Amino acid sequence: MSSVATSVTRAEGFKPPSPGDFNLPPIGPDKTFEWLGETHYLGVTKPMIQLVLVAGIVFIFFWAASRKRAMVPSRLQYVGEQGYGFVRNSMGRDIIGSQDFLKYTPYLFALFFFILINNFLGSIPFFQFPTFSRSGLVYSLALMSWIIYNAVGIKKHGFGGYMKLMCVPSGVSPVMYPLLVPLEFMSNILVRPVTLALRLFANMFAGHMLLILFALGGQYLIFEMAGAYSVVGVVAWLLFILISFLELLIQFLQAYVFVLLNAMYIQGSLADEH
Structure with a gap:
């Protein structure tokens, strides 16, 4: 067999990453069901455990940071205060406004x-698995946010007043209402939680998929294809390292954007005009 044919045969043995790689099996009893042509698992999975673990980490860290407050803060207290101040000022006060922001800052x-x-x-x-690369978990967060900012608006303006605020743009001729009101309703009431969730999910999913591709592809080129392909494999691994650092920035930005949009939606619900 020629070297070209051998290389083609080896290349056919590489299994690229797919969305199925994110459907992790449960920890414990293995129960499955079929939906949309894919196998899905029932039971406690790794992302579920990560959710509970992170909730505990966040609570314990900031509880420990605030437990012994002092005028001259310890390093732990300083880090906790800086983290709280960052969210309080840049996403609470600056977006929602100095009059109303304090009650929403803890959330x-x-x-x-x-x-x-x-x-x-x-x-x-x-770990090496971004929890919110599973869409169902992100939609749960978006649903909670949707309930909160709509409840805030209804509480302040009443149901009718809130729907008017969200669906009837000010300064527009009533002649345009049949066209604009349905669009505003779709945009402000129905589509917001979907786009909020998709932005976080898509970035976490795509970034992790890219890392898997460069890591596994580089490994396959180096150890299975060998020869000149090893050079390409080394380049793939170098790109994997560079993208890993870029992914850290994206992970931070997506958390920031998600919460920033939540603050903007709350501010819009509290505003007197749309």
């Missing part, structure tokens, strides 16, 4: 660090 604060650490798990050895 924004907990949400930010919960998402951030779950995102970082995709880059931490042993």
